[in-house]
Each structure stands twice: as structure tokens, then as C-alpha cells.
Amino acid sequence: MDTRDKILAAAKQLILKVGYNAFSFTDISVPLGIKNAAIHYHFHGKEALGCAVIRKEHENLFKWREEVAALDPWTKLDKFFTIYDSNLVHNRICMVGSISSDLYAVPKSMRECLHSMVVDISQWLTELMEEGRNTGFFHFNGSAESKAAVVVTGLAAGLQISRVLGPELFEQIKTQIKLDITPTKDDN
Amino acid sequence: MDTRDKILAAAKQLILKVGYNAFSFTDISVPLGIKNAAIHYHFHGKEALGCAVIRKEHENLFKWREEVAALDPWTKLDKFFTIYDSNLVHNRICMVGSISSDLYAVPKSMRECLHSMVVDISQWLTELMEEGRNTGFFHFNGSAESKAAVVVTGLAAGLQISRVLGPELFEQIKTQIKLDITPTKDDN
């Protein structure tokens, strides 16, 4: 892992923990044992760094979707939850929640990076809901798009509010999300 | 409305729009036609101002709950949605979402103010879910607490992601939340 990747990784953790505006170059350079000027060599500025972090997160999502593509809907959903779990244990929130909640306090270019990522996540989750319902694994009323929206917001704000009320809340939310798409004996 | 209340109102709007760390005293003093020093006369510092904003929001919630106490569960829920709607149209998010997403970037005293407010909201919404189910207005599986968590996170992150994808998303979320607690002919 070269310096550039280390900077990206550190910046990502900080964005998910304290937000884009609340971290400084020093928060990255000190733990890495480098100087602030070194960060500027790898990235034109904080804005460019922020965009690079979001784009990398988006690329990771892309690869992840290929890995789970062949799995059944319930397993796909469980593995999707796992992504959020890995942030929960470190008191971090998700990238979408962090940037969108600070949306008008980050540069326009970062808003654009986030937009394409959010569109992508919403589409994938909508397709998962549709697929799950068509194959009988899931049952719910309303559009797959609306259901996907409730799921992704439950997870995003679930991480945020779990930092206030404790991690048990997030477990409850995952359980309830599943209950709300579980077919009952009366469904057909 | 005296100067102190004007400062409180302006600070609230800014917290919901750009977040606590992203607004400066100048963002408040210029529109109000006062100087930064005047803000310091009314509040010891930015931290005290932030706490006062959260406490006032909490007090408003308290009064609001008394006003709707006698209404039926569906109307209560609809009126609860209206609170979020009023933020949506101005591209603002909710207080809980704003502070909790920046939780480790705000002073500890503000985290404590937010905590008691979140506990309070969760309790009220849990009781509403329980009341609605007991009276047959709502139907859902799982605990009222978990269902309340899904509802409040849907609304909180709904406002956030609606700033990225557009306000239609929030309408979808409200619709889906209702669908997910609407009794069907098979329920009893």
C-alpha cells in the first residue's frame, strides 16, 4: 500500500467518523508519519481528496456487486447489511449519510460524485427488492423503488442514531427491515 | 421577537442547512444586521448557542406532542410527517440527523442535549406505534420499538438523501412507511 492509498484510507475513515469539514490535513499526516505538504503532492487539495475518496468508495461498491450477483435475495441483503455493520463497530456512519448530511458544506464537485453513487445504490437495491418479490423470497406492498428507499434510509440514519442510542438500535432496524419484507402464510 | 430569539432562529436554520461546524457567527450577524460581538453577549460561545438551539427544538417538540395528544394514530403520524415536510422544502434536514451525523465533530455538551431529545422522540414514536397497533389502526410484525426506529430513520435519512435525489424520494418514503403499517384484509 503506497502513500497515496494510505492517505485515501485515512481520509475515508475520518469522513465517516467526523465528517469532511471536521478533519484537517494534520489528522491524516500525523498518524501516517508524513507532512501536510506530502498530501498536496498526491492530491491537488482537500476537495480533490474528498472526491477521490467518494469515487473509490463507489468503485468498491461496483466490485462488491459483482461478487454477490449470483446469490439469492436474502443472502444479498444480509451481505449488504454487513457493509454497514463494519462501520457500526467503529462508530462510523456510511459515506452517503456523511456527505449528504453535510451536502451544502462540501464543494460542488463532491456533491456530484456523491450523486452518481447514490443513484447507483438506489438502482441496485430497487432491483434487489424487485427480484426478491418476483421470486417469492420477499413480500411487500408498494413499489420496489419506495421499498428500497425505506431500506437504505433505515441503514443510513440507523448508523447515525446508533451513535446516540447505542448499537442495539441498529440490530433492531435490520431485524425490522427483514420483518417488513418477509412473506406471511397469508401472502401469495 | 428579540435579538436573542432571532439569533436562535438563524442558528437553527443554519444547523439544519449546512451543519453546526460549517456556519460562522458572521452567517448569523450579517443577515440580522448585528455584529459578532452581540452574539457573544447573548451566548457564552458557539457551543452554548448550539446547545440552546437543540434545547429549544426539544421544547418545541414537547409542546407539539401536547397539541396532538388527542388525535387518532394516523392523524398523529401525518402531523409528524408535516414537521419533516417543512424542512424538506427548504433543503434542510432534521435536527437529529444534522447533529448525529456530525456527532464526533460537535462539543460533548451538544451530544448530551441531542441524546435526551432522541430518547424522547423514540419513546413517543414507540408509544404511537403501540397505540396504533392496539387499536387496530396499524398492523405490523415485530416490536413497536423496532418499528418506530425504522420510521424515524426513514424520515431522518429521507431528508438527507432527498437533497441528493430530489424531494420526490421523500414522498415515496412517507407512502411506503404508511403502507408498511397498513392493515390488510387478511390481518386480524
Place this chain on the structure above:
DNA sequence: GTCTATATGTCGATAGAC
């Protein structure tokens, strides 16, 4: 690629006049 040194800006805060 990484460093030292510094420029430049902004913010929160405070002292003291009115």
C-alpha cells in the same frame, strides 16, 4: 516524493468604549 518554511485566510473570542 517528501521536506521546511511561510503565505493567506477565517474563525471564535475578548477587552473596552459608548
Place this chain on the structure above:
DNA sequence: GTCTATCGACATATAGAC
């Protein structure tokens, strides 16, 4: 209660040596 004036801290950014 509100002002003017100013301080000190910190952040991003850059120039130039190594």
C-alpha cells in the same frame, strides 16, 4: 445591549530545497 478593534489559534495551500 451593541459597537470597534484586535488577538490567537488553526486550516489550506504553495514555493523551493533536498
